[in-house]
Amino acid sequence: MSAMLTSMSVTGMPAQTLRASIQPTISRNVRILMAHKDADQRDIGAVIGKSAQSVGHKLRGRADWSVDEVLELSQFGGPRWPIARFFNDPDLEEPTEK
DSSP: OHHHHHHBOTTSSBHHHHHHHHHHHHHHHHHHHHHHHTOOHHHHHHHHTOOHHHHHHHHTTSSOOOHHHHHHHHHHHOTTOOGGGGGSOTTTOOOOOO
16 A cells, blocks of 8 residues: 555646646746746756756756756746746736736
């Protein structure tokens, strides 16, 4: 039974499925953040301590975003970019400008 717990997420989805489904959502939100901040892959790399090439791999799904990286991006984004925003589908909730 303990092996079952390690392979399932709190949502009841297999952990591998959840990981595969959340990474593209994070990447889409990072691209939105980049547009809002007029940032490129070098800028994002500087924020998370990675190269622009590494950021490109993450944006294309060749490498995963870590929670620490998303936290750094949330801080870079400011108060309108809480960490939870990176895990939400941007098509369902687009921010309104103040």
